[in-house]
Amino acid sequence: MASNFESSIQRGCDFIHDFSCSPCEENGFNTEAHHYCTQCTKYYCQNCVSKHNVLYQKHAVLGRKEVKKWEAAPGVVDALERCGMHPGEALKLVCGDHDQLCCSVCVAIDHRQCSKIQHIPDVAKGVQRNIEFQQIPKKIAEVQKQFEKMKEARLKNTTSLKKTRAAISDEIKTIRKRINEILDKIEKTTLQDLDGMIAELEKKLKKDIETCDKMTIELQNMIAAFQTKAKSSESKSYIAYRKSQDMISQANDHLRGISTIECYNVTFQANNLIEELLSAVKTFGEIEEQTVMTKQREDPLSDPNHVFSVAEYKEYNVKMSDDKDQCAIRGVCEMPSGEFVIVDWNNCKVKLLDKEYRVIDHCDVPGDPWDVCHIDGNEVAVCVDNELHFINATKGKLITTRKLSFSHGCTAAAYHSGQLYISCGFALYVYTMSGQKVKMLYEDKSGDRTVEKCAISNDGKTIYITNYDKNQLITLDNNGNKLALLTDPDMENPAGVHVTPAGHVFVCCYDSDTVLQVDKDGKKKLATLARKEDGLYGPRDLFFSSSTSSLIVGGYKDTLVVIKLN
Missing domain, CATH: 2.120.10.30 (TolB, C-terminal domain)
Structure with missing residues (x-):
């Protein structure tokens, strides 16, 4: 049927329609027809049919829902018999030079110099007895079957691609997990180094604090003893004096040892190599399309x-x-x-x-x-x-x-x-x-x-x-x-x-x-x-x-x- 022959094949900037608007076509435009007048035996687009209806109010105009009646109407060319280049013309001739079906317009424009132009009725004599003609339905069915198989293969391919996507996604997640584990290990090692350094510094600080506490107590005791001995005999006062000097000297030695370091601090210098290497890598791996070509289509x-x-x-x-x-x-x-x-x-x-x-x-x-x-x-x-x-x-x-x-x-x-x-x-x-x-x-x-x-x-x-x-x-x-x-x-x-x-x-x-x-x-x-x-x-x-x-x-x-x- 004509509706099955509607084509989206583009020729230049024009589309080949199953029915083209007759007035538009006469004026050099290619517009799809949506109406057919049984009296005029012409096709009309939306714009042209409104003008037609003003002039011919009593004409019977058929719409797209009645397209079957268009085909049965007198003077209408069946879609199969219509010229692909000139949709309003019927195929009546064959060019033997180009092995091409033609309408009268085709011959006038493109085949004027051709010597083997024949009428289709002359060429078609006995065609129905031809074995190749009789085998056409079978060949069409075979081609149709191949398309069905191709569709089935494509559907299976679509399913396999989804599975492939899932498998690759899992592999990427595994890679990501390994990278995370490596980064976790690097982080753990870095923190262990940090904790070890902090612990060592805290140990030194604790030792200094203990020295300060010990010397404070010893100095307090020395003050108390010195004040008591200072009221006794000169001999005892002299001994207290000498021991106090020793204590002060010892205390100053401890102070000098501690005060050489004002405070302990820890800094961190990031390893930029990790970030640079990761920044330079755009994907987890190469994703390549692999096309399996059939043998007859392989390119040498x-x-x-x-x-x-x-x-x-x-x-x-x-x-x-x-x-x-x-x-x-x-x-x-x-x-x-x-x-x-x-x-x-x-x-x-x-x-x-x-x-x-x-x-x-x-x-x-x-x-x-x-x-x-x-x-x-x-x-x-x-x-x-x-x-x-x-x-x-x-x-x-x-x-x-x-x-x-x-x-x-x-x-x-x-x-x-x-x-x-x-x-x-x-x-x-x-x-x-x-x-x-x-x-x-x-x-x-x-x-x-x-x-x-x-x-x-x-x-x-x-x-x-x-x-x-x-x-x-x-x-x-x-x-x-x-x-x-x-x-x-x-x-x-x-x-x-x-x-x-x-x-x-x-x-x-x-x-x-x-x-x-x-x-x-x-x-x-x-x-x-x-x-x-x-x-x-x-x-x-x-x-x-x-x-x-x-x-x-x-x-x-x-x-x-x-x-x-x-």
């Missing part, structure tokens, strides 16, 4: 070891008119908006590029910018000597907001789950966002550039490091344990490394002028995607843009090389 690019091929190479000039030296692009990252931030080492600049790789803004930094990484939202972090500068890219402008200083060099940076991974050239450190050092994850002092750049996998479990000095790509777990070490003839002085959210790993190499794709385990080269003859010169960093399936490579050139991948 979801395989982290899918080998890319190159579609084209292009170069984009990023040199500014006031740049004093040739560009040396040592860091590249992409913003959520599709803009790019690059660091130009030679010209001490951070540059903001639009989606066409044109420089739209820049800011100077007080030193050599070694690397840049995206933090979150519109924020990036730029390595400048032994500092990390945080910069916001908002509305086409770069604004520096704050910085962190380190006791070591800061030559490369990566960000993952609220933590910063900072390289000094030969070691990789983990820091909180407030600059508190968590740990040194990895160290190799056999050279100055054994940790040139690093990249973190999407799940945070794998870390890739380029060893510039030894021509190696090193793969670590998140505890700093070495998982793999890769060398290759095309890997001379590897500089930049990048891992995509899907797990594809790319490396650019300075001396061999190459861009390589490596397997996700970091154990073998999958492909050499670019060489010097493709436009590379001294590549220092690279970034894969998922939105354009392109590698953006920066190096010692005034241009970025953009490699479009298949």
Whole structure:
């Protein structure tokens, strides 16, 4: 029935209705009809029916409640036979060139040049004897059954998600309980230390009080004895005099011993590390959506070891008119908006590029910018000597907001789950966002550039490091344990490394002028995607843009090389 064919499919800014207002349609408007006139055999919206009723007061107008009578009325096109593009027109023709049902308006507008236009009655001859026609109800029933199964699976999935939510909630509560127990233990230890110190001080105070009481009594007794002896013989008075002097001397010694300490006090200096560490952690753990794809829907690019091929190479000039030296692009990252931030080492600049790789803004930094990484939202972090500068890219402008200083060099940076991974050239450190050092994850002092750049996998479990000095790509777990070490003839002085959210790993190499794709385990080269003859010169960093399936490579050139991948 027509009511079952009402559609919410939007075409441009118009909706396809099961019945459209005839006057509105004649004037180029697409308005849903709520009335049908049996005499005019036309449809009317609320506005148009009021005008119609003034002119034709005796016409029989049917409302939506009588929509079945609309379909049965003479001249009304059944919804199944109505053109989807022109609802007021009946489907009468078939375009063989486009294998499409058409009305006369469709043919006049869109199929004027087509050579295989046939009337439906001619094409439809014998269709009811066709086996495929006879099987249509069965096929519809099968599809309907699949939707019912899909609905059932989705309902089960909804129930399982609720159970998962409850299980994760219980796990979070368990973690919270363990943290509370740790904090309770810390509090108990701290209070025990406090109680022990207070008890020791009270013991000293008690001893001083007892000394004061004892000396007060002894001095009182001495006064009484002295006054008695002073009235006796001179010999007894002399003895009383000498003993009184001894007593006074002894009492003064006690006073000096006690009075050296005016009072005892206890202070407390809070350990801010606990608060800083907890403040830097935003969640109890990573909550990830896991989608189980059916085999027929699996995307080959979801395989982290899918080998890319190159579609084209292009170069984009990023040199500014006031740049004093040739560009040396040592860091590249992409913003959520599709803009790019690059660091130009030679010209001490951070540059903001639009989606066409044109420089739209820049800011100077007080030193050599070694690397840049995206933090979150519109924020990036730029390595400048032994500092990390945080910069916001908002509305086409770069604004520096704050910085962190380190006791070591800061030559490369990566960000993952609220933590910063900072390289000094030969070691990789983990820091909180407030600059508190968590740990040194990895160290190799056999050279100055054994940790040139690093990249973190999407799940945070794998870390890739380029060893510039030894021509190696090193793969670590998140505890700093070495998982793999890769060398290759095309890997001379590897500089930049990048891992995509899907797990594809790319490396650019300075001396061999190459861009390589490596397997996700970091154990073998999958492909050499670019060489010097493709436009590379001294590549220092690279970034894969998922939105354009392109590698953006920066190096010692005034241009970025953009490699479009298949």
